[in-house]
Amino acid sequence: SRIQRSQQLAKALAASGTQCVYLNPHLGLEYPRPYWFDRHTRFSKLAQGLLELHVHLPREHELGQRTLTAAESRRIAAEIEKLIEMAGIRTAALIVSFPAWLEVAESLGRAHGFPIIYDCHDWLPGFGRISPDILELERDLLQRADLVVCSSQDLMNRISLNCALIRNATDLVIGERPVKELVRGSVKTIGYLGALDAWFDVDAV
Numbered sequence: 024s025r026i027q028r029s030q031q032l033a034k035a036l037a038a039s040g041t042q043c044v045y046l047n048p049h050l051g052l053e054y055p056r057p058y059w060f061d062r063h064t065r066f067s068k069l070a071q072g073l074l075e076l077h078v079h080l081p082r083e084h085e086l087g088q089r090t091l092t093a094a095e096s097r098r099i100a101a102e103i104e105k106l107i108e109m110a111g112i113r114t115a116a117l118i119v120s121f122p123a124w125l126e127v128a129e130s131l132g133r134a135h136g137f138p139i140i141y142d143c144h145d146w147l148p149g150f151g152r153i154s155p156d157i158l159e160l161e162r163d164l165l166q167r168a169d170l171v172v173c174s175s176q177d178l179m180n181r182i183s184l185n186c187a188l189i190r191n192a193t194d195l196v197i198g199e200r201p202v203k204e205l206v207r208g209s210v211k212t213i214g215y216l217g218a219l220d221a222w223f224d225v226d227a228v
Contacts, residue, residue, distance in 0.1 A: 027218075028144045028174065028191060029120040037073035044074045044106060048086060048121070050099070051079040064102045078102045086123045087153050090160055096126040103131060116140055119168070122147075122160035129167065141168040143178055143186070149222045191217075 033045040047053060054061055058081040065077040078099050084091075091099070106112075117128045118140045128139045141164050147153050165171060171186040173179045179186050193216055215228065 029142065032118070032142065033073060034070065037070055040072065042072050042074075042110075044076055044103075045069070046099070046103070046124075047075055047077045050084065050095075051081075052083060053077065054079050064105070066106075076103070076106060086121055087150065087157060089154060090156050091123050091126065093126070096130065100127045100130040103127070104134070107131075107135065118142055119164065120144065122157050122164045125160055125164045125167070138169040139167065140170045140172060141165065142172045142174075142189075143182065144174040144191070146178060146181060149220075151221050 030045070033043050036043045051058060054077070058079050062079055064079065067075045067077070069075050080095055080098065082095070084095075107115075115135070115137045116139075117131055117137050119125065119128050120142045131137055132139050143165070147158055147161055165182060165184060171182070171184055172189050173182070173186045174189065174191050176188065179188060213228065
């Protein structure tokens, strides 16, 4: 439904020549029919080297509101295992963009020795709708991940860990016209690309 950091990272990895599999986080909400009528796991090819994996879970969910149950994590891991076997994957890295995936990632990591990379791109306590269980799970993920990547220096300072820094960025072409063609005279143009939430200072903008 949106192209943000996680999706852009998958696209960039694929464009660099790395085979990338992106797990759709909706886990069934993108299916037109209920689980009991369509339980099949699906793949779609988004671009060269970029596959999207769709896993249908019986229960609707909101990843920010609750953790995955043990049964849900096992099902997701089992479907990824099928892909690993089918594709003959021997080496891989598991990039986790949200704490709810921790149990799935650890299961795959134990089975195959794949390292877990946590892409910490948001200050989760800043979102009012994130449940306490998710925040607690993030503390576990920060400790257990083989590598933590942060999207800003501020995040690195807040979590007090030795992290790699990969900042957010954007292509400086809006539509078909370069930005310089959109700016005329001395008038400043401010653009914002990202989510809107309680922390967004509308008055300042």
